[in-house]
Amino acid sequence: MSLYLDQKVIQKDRIPKMSIAILAIIAVFSIYVVGYDQGQLFSLVQGTEAFDTMWIHEFTHDIRHASGFPCH
Ligand SMILES: [Zn+2]
Numbered sequence: 750m751s752l753y754l755d756q757k758v759i760q761k762d763r764i765p766k767m768s769i770a771i772l773a774i775i776a777v778f779s780i781y782v783v784g785y786d787q788g789q790l791f792s793l794v795q796g797t798e799a800f801d802t803m804w805i806h807e808f809t810h811d812i813r814h815a816s817g818f819p820c821h
Contacts, residue, residue: 783809784818 782790787806791799806813806820813820 783812783816 782805786809788800788803791802791804795802810820
């Protein structure tokens, strides 16, 4: 009889893959909002006026420049 017990290490993923997928979607959407939106999102409710006012562009203007996206 052996004094050593057979031990098995079972390691499970501690981060669920679904949370990684959700965070990736949020990240891509955030990059779109900060870097590329010129009124497209608000045009869904505001119409063509959203392309003139560009509210999201104005709200994220400093973040856009700080992260390296060119706009003017
Ligand atoms: Zn700018």
